[in-house]
Amino acid sequence: MVKSLEARLARLALKGDQSAFAEIVSLYQDKLYHMAYRMLYNRQEAEDVVQDTFLRVYKNLERYDDTMKFSTWIYRIATNLCIDRLRKRKPSYSLDAESSEHEGLDGYSMIPSDNRTPESETLLSETQRIIHQAIETLPAKYKSVMVLRYLQDMSLQEIGDVLDMPVTTIKTRVHRGREFLRKKLEHKL
Structure with a gap:
């Protein structure tokens, strides 16, 4: 090999x-x-x-x-x-998302990518700021999985290898992390 x-x-x-x-x-x-x-x-x-x-x-x-x-x-x-x-760091979040079983959304899918105008740039910048603030409030165990999945574009298997966890645990944490973000973002976007 x-x-x-x-x-x-x-x-x-x-x-x-x-x-x-x-x-x-x-x-x-x-x-x-x-x-x-x-x-x-x-x-x-x-x-x-x-x-x-x-x-x-x-x-x-x-x-x-x-x-x-x-x-x-x-x-x-x-x-x-x-x-x-x-x-x-001092925790600044609630763990309500731990008990949730609803399908969440990927906040990054809401960010437009083309046909930008000054107005859309301002909106985009505000949207990114809100999403980044929401990610900042995630508990560490969800934040690491969400960053690796959606910002580093790693597969669930790769994340499992990096974090030394079963893929099923990674899937659960992605699901709960998305639910946590959905709850945070539904009031702001």
């Missing part, structure tokens, strides 16, 4: 090849920053998470199992660091 580029780079970096590790950083720093920013909505914290992720990757390269996708491993590290930061 042909090893992925990232797996080969990890193996080279483990042997001390600094340029191989620099290439890993180059491949993932922007992707990880965007994911972290979407979870934390704080530029400094997102930058810190990316830096901490690469430090952990570097220190734990010998633990990387090259039978698993490198992207899964690195996203798992970054996501867990984001979740840790979210848990340390």
Whole structure:
């Protein structure tokens, strides 16, 4: 089986090849920053998470199992660091969504993409702000799943791999996260 580029780079970096590790950083720093920013909505914290992720990757390269996708491993590290930061914040949400069983909506589907006018840009900007505020209030266990699903465009299986959870748990959290967002957004949009 042909090893992925990232797996080969990890193996080279483990042997001390600094340029191989620099290439890993180059491949993932922007992707990880965007994911972290979407979870934390704080530029400094997102930058810190990316830096901490690469430090952990570097220190734990010998633990990387090259039978698993490198992207899964690195996203798992970054996501867990984001979740840790979210848990340390004061909660500003209710857990009412936990008992809900209704099908929710994907707030991002409401954002128009073409035929923009100054008026629609203003409305779009306000809509995005409202959606981002709603996502910010999600409990960490739903927020991580929603960001990975709808903003990082990962499949349920990939999210399960990143978070080390069964796909059925991921499906439940996506459902409950959407319901939580639907309840938050139905009064604002």
